[in-house]
Amino acid sequence: MHHRHRTPKALGAGLAAVLSLGLAGPVALAGPVALAAPATEPDPVPALVAGQETTTPQLVTGLDEPAPGGPAEAARAYLAAHPERYGIDPGQLAEVGAERDADGRSTVRFQQYHGGVPVLGAQYLVHLTGDGAGQRVRSAGGKYFTGLTAPTAATVPAAVLRELALGEITDRRARAGAAVEDHGPVVLPGGAGRLAQHFTVRAAVEGGGQQAREVYVDATLGTVALSYEARPAAPAAGARVAGAPAAPAAGEPATGTAPDLSGRRVKVNITRLPDGSYQLGDLTRPAAITTYDAAGRASGELGGGIPADLAPAHSASPDFPAATGTSGATDAHVNAGIVYDFYRDRLGREGLDGKAGPILSVTNASEWGEPLPNAFWDGGKMVYGNGDAKYLPFAVALDVAGHEMTHGVVERTAGLVLAGQAGAMDEALADYFGNAIEVTARGMSMSDPKAALLGESLCRTGTPEACAGRRLDDHRTTVDDYLGVGNAVDSGGVHLNSTIFGGALWDIRRTLDPLVADRVIYRALADYLTPLDDFVAGRNAVLAAGRDLKLNQAQLRSVAAAFDAHGIRAGWQNRIGVDSRVLLRDVSGPAVPAVANGRWVMANATRDAGSPLYTGSLAGGGAPVRLSPVDGRAHSWPATDGTTAVWVALGSDAQGKWSMDVLTRPLAGGPVTTLFSSPSSMPGDVQVSGGDIAFRAFDPAANRSRAYLSRNGGPAVPVPAAADHDVSGVTLKDGVLGWSEQWTGDQGDVNAPTVYSIALGKVTAQYTAAGPKAWIGSTQLAGGRLLWVETSGDGTKRRSVRSGALDGSGVTELVSGDAPNAPSNGTLTASDRAVTYQVGSDESVGGWKNATLPKLWQVPLVGGTPERLSCNRGGQYLPAAERGTRVVWVDATAGRSDLVVRDRPAGTC
Template identity: 30%
Template sequence: MKTYRRTLTPVLLFILLTTSFGLGQPSRPEKQPFKLDRLTELGGMGGRAQPMEARLGPVRFLRRLTPRINGLTVEQRTTLDELKQLSPDMRLALDDRSGTPFFMMGRWKEIPLTTSSHFSLTASAAAQLAPGSSVHLAIAERFLDRYKELLRLDDPVQELRLKRYRVDELGLKHLRFEQVYRGVPVWASELIVHLDAHDAVYALNGRFEPTPRQITSVEAEIPANRAIDIAASDLSSRTPILSLPAPIAQQLRYQGPTAKKVIFPMRHTGEPRLAWMVNVRPNLIENWYYFIDARSGELLFKYNATPAQGRPATGRGTDLNGQQRQLNVYQLNGTFFMIDVTRPIFDAQRSRLPDDPVGALWTIDARGHDLERGTQLFQVTSPDGTFTDPSSVSAHANVAAVFEYYFNTHGRRGIDDQGSTIISVIHVTDNDQPMDNAYWNGAAMAYGDGNVAFKPLAGGLDVAAHEMTHGVTQYTANLVYLSQSGALNESMSDVFAVMVDRDDLKIGEDVVKRDFFPTGAMRDLENPHQGLRRGDPGWQPAHMNEFVNLPETPEGDNGGVHTNSGIPNHAAALIIKAIGRDKTERIYYRALTTYLTSRAQFADARIAIAQAARDLFGDQSAELNAVNQAFDAVGITDEATPPPSPPPTATGRDFIAYVRHDYTIGLITPDGSMNIATGSSQVRHDPSGADIAKLSVPRDGKTIWFTAIDGQVHFIDISDLNNMMEFFIRGGIRQQGDIMNFTVHPETTFSAATQSISGALAITIGTFDQPDPNMYFVDLPPTQVIQVPLRIPTTGQGVDSNTIAFTDVIDWFADGSTIIYDAFNVVQQASGEAITYWTFNLLRVDVGDSLPALPPQPEGISVGNPQFGSVTITLVAYNEVDDRTGVIRLKAIDYNQSQIFTLVDPTQQGFGAWRPTFSPDDRKMAFVDVRNLNDAPLLGQLLVADLTT
């Protein structure tokens, strides 16, 4: 039975409204008085409308909101004005969710009040400080404290801890801070302050959180060992937790699961939660992080941080063709070991050879066993210096080549830049089967011998470069292996793979099997599509309009890290083509080591790479121009712009209310000049984000009404954009929190000053799992509820159709006379099978019965998401869904002309349009571009169409 759970529920909701503060508004229909008692008197309902006990309480004040207009709070705008006076050409980019700046550029000369600093330091940062560095810390302290309102930090000195201090070859100073609150780290939150050669602040970047004031105590209520048990129990249900081989465990410094107290910003919403971050390595492949609520024990989030995937993702070519190589090895008592001790990072005094080398390049053998099974690892040896295993020869030679690249080109002393041993493990299997993969596990590179998609991977030069770069990234930007930051992690490994293996811009062309990769390469930076179709092995997106949204789960590739890396990869290829590899590799290495932080997104990458080009080649250089053109070409925009001036008071302006990516409510003008994040409660949505409650606005445009995540009626008073307040009505229809959707009567009014309210609501509570074919009318303030059964009259006298299971989207026409609603219908057949479909109907409040709004649709066609015109009751926009093809069309019906118009057809325009809404004068329509609707929730681009043309 087809339910259309995903197809006919709104993904993004746009309602055009007008804030009115004394200016004239478009002509609107005359209001119709509405009295709840009249519903029970309507003859057309045949007495079916029944009063119910009101389970809804009075209107209550919830909280004062902190709206962000064009990304900024009132306090931030005040601080920004001061910064702009000191540096008029400054540029600023704000994190859309948190409202904190993730990039600022300008020039601010700070005079520190003292040459000493009050920042706390990590042990590694303390070791990096040199004579004279204390004044740099003092400058950073003065700057951060002076402009803390813009940063949304209450006390930067107490909330930031110096993690790394570096003076680069250009004389620029870079102070990297980690965020803490009451001594507890805020997960993956970093901020970098950059000083120029004259000690002026020239940039600030990073992803961090506003002060988590919601955390009132950092004392855990469950112990660390309990959090470890919760994580281990969950993980063991998907994979055995085994002991690790001693050499790798020693390099990883892993003695078993650990728990560290952190403040974890919830994914998507940013809500701070005190949590235990539990790290569990069940085997040598996987590296899991669990976040367990430190008060309740709830599993908040988990992910596998190992850069690997279930299908071939990081494997590269291998020579394995008998070619002879000169190898640096180690001889002891007549036996030759595959340990390279000739590199400048080798530490002879600390090494205990052959089993514990320090600063060596070490190749060891799994001998066709799973690393997951705690197997013993073996030395690769030879009695006479001739090694007969081609995989070991290739792996050892290639890791040497990659080490030499990083050391000679970038001065890097190994993966961690501290001279640690670099380990390669060959002949690794997966579940006792040949492994079509290669991966970096935090301490070693592991290579399978190939299976379905690959030939043996150990000899691929770009394999070694890719995997080693994962290690370099781990010790520099430490890009979180999720979604965009994880795709950047993958992209950086691909970019440096083609810097080491400089023959072309392809990945894996030496080792893939053409039966699996028909193009002969796994990835191609220059041509991410490779002439393939979406979903084919080897296809990647080349532009942001092809971005693939996937869940942050192992099945979803941690949010598409191996898929979406094609977009920044393509930008890198364009830069290489424009300025060459020599300049590009300098730019990318500086961006990776100097500017990128753990949670960097694609926009951060563009800004970081552009800033690195600016540092190295100048503000007007061809190199910087090449970077900007490349990222423009792939649709990664530069969000760092001159900050906006404070907007004028919005008087009589049109806004579109919409549900933001974090499920809170936003307001945006049709031209995009003003975008307001209200900071409201979350709108009700299901866990997948596919079903989101409708927004509703009365005639005066001063309030926005919605079903919140608690299933109760909430509304925001937006009469003063700088002083928004949220209110709620406690309760529900049959039980507290059971409201799914509602629409507010057009003449509903509210006074925040007196908290007086007048109006009505029409409410639905049914779902697929709990059908309810009724609409419930509630007066405001709530005193009674009237239940109205929804039935469609038939041609038989006194006979109604009762196929409606429940209703979803509802809209009240501006004069209050009519409600339009879509309904999920179930028709039982004699065979016992059921036919299901969506349609929409009209409910004339002054008559009482429902009427079909459209003629019967062909089999396989459903219609829903109806929206009245703002002025014309005879104009209705809606969505039509073809179940057979999945095509979503945007249509409108003009009852005056008895005509149906197709406004957007994916087969013609190339995209679908979702959740239409009319402007106050019906001359324009807003809707969402849903070409990626099936990829993930909350995708879409707001488009505004001119209906007069």
């Protein structure tokens, strides 16, 4: 359920590229496609939806073509027989599932491989009816990528790949004890594709909690290509592995009683063990249901399976003791049976895995000894927290149990990636079926105000509405309410945006007969959705499933109307309304742009293999031009003065030598020049101005970070500065260098914004921060002054924007730390006229809403009243100022990362 939202670490470059595939609307494709005759009214089920970055269509419906033979062989032969339509090489497909329902419909799901390596999220499905010689194809679709040319052999050593994955655990001490699962190579789709090694990294964090990441490390560049939050729970020592849960107890079925949380005794199916004692093990169904009491053990010790020393809830007699109720074990056990019966009797699914695999629940878990008001599916079982002063143990709620168990169903069917819109659909489907299970089991009406609430029964006090973690009748729409968060927030809004899609599903259940709705939505999940699908693909999946189940045109139109009411239709991102101009749609990673004199420079600006550097015009038009060489290295962290680009490249050369280099090249084209090369010192803060190039790098001889300077193409040499001071935040403009020096003084740490004249070869100004514990953020030279963000040292963490003259003549405060629009972080960017900084954060402030997400504000360089730069409602990140008041930034308003520009402040929004 993930009842409380946490802000995970920012996702690695490439997530937007991977998760935004398949947004294209219906278009015509070459080649004949036999479709059903048009209806008298427009058919709400799309006949054809084109794929994105592939010639293979995402969905083709209305087919009626022969496909005799066994389903899997027939489906493969059918795709091979129509290369002009699908462009699929059957030799790159591996069957991952084939299911047949009671009405004679079969679905075959294939996984795409590239050179023997699986392609992330690339699954294609064929739907058939009938059997034998009379079998026919009715529809097909999914994701198959036709442009992949990525290598299939890693060039980065396995040990290096593993260490890079470990680096995604930000807590250094936790990293030492982290567990790393190596899942092998995978190709990340998009353009030519990228070969990556997939790891799951889990670590317990000191003080409670954990970090868990799915990490994809580029196996030819040695950079993290994709990273997002993994399922909760860290592996426990001696745990049975996930996917191979504990075998059912060697005993015989029995019945007994156990108290629920309220103390009321209820009948329970149990297991009588050979020694005459009993445990909470239900052997009356094909899937054994077993329930464990963690007795307050930390949830972080329960991952990966069932710890070897943890036994099911136990009793000497068939009448279980009071502790079975207070731990939540009784409710969890009964609820698991209800959920199982719903899926089997109503939807024809035999257990979470569809194969009657064991169903495991662990109740009464804590957060490292502290209360845990949460519940989650960890990939092999349900884990229910013990609650707190506000919430009851989470095992009590049937809708929560249904929600978590549905995550298991989603994982074993569509396998939706847990990020962005795909992850939001995962949550939406879990919400839908969790509530549907409770409403059905309790005999509730769909008009009951509590029917749409999730977890409303968990509060010890308060109303159901106040207690509910989410509600499916919140009427949110994409156009009005989609939270445009960056990748650092909730894995791209997995929980924050789920009720937009979940609300549409719930409206379908209110409109159709609930049983019909449940079957349609389940069929869409099991037989149409693929791991990287977005909201629009989800809409098309539900409509296609409705046609499979013979909904009439009026019913299909009501389904389409439910999605329309929530703004889920092709091109919805274009209807949100923005006041910025898009330079580049859907950039493939959170790379920082650089701008000057009408040009932008940015890494990951396209979906080419690796991490190339591109440049383009702020006027728009024309394709971006690649600056970096095609050398298999990662190229990023750029700077430009409008004539020259400078950046950092890292990776191995043709001889296998690893290095981190500072490279430069004219924007108009010409040779690439290497200014600095090191096997161990990562350069940063790269700057260029005319013939001068500066950057920061660690100097092993001096054991500190120093500023380096190259003049007119000459070698980069360290800039003289205090011998024991570290340098950060290097900035360069018109023959002047700026930076922040850090050292330990008599009063503690000292941070000093510093000005250095290149012509004079000396420091001309140094400003001491206000207080020994004050911290200096980024520095910027503009308009003949040095600017910086200063964080107070008094514990309040107030941040102000300050400016000092190049000769040290004084400090001006442009934005006070006490102002309501004071900076929220330490970064700023400035031109000759204005300073731009960020207000707001990716943390929940009184509830998640677009208004509190990061926004850009601008103040004149000479001082004045700050104004909103843009009224775009979503998150605004990584600004880069050009001339005047023009700023380029990465904007998440449209549910993707767009590179945008605006020429002047919007003022009051």
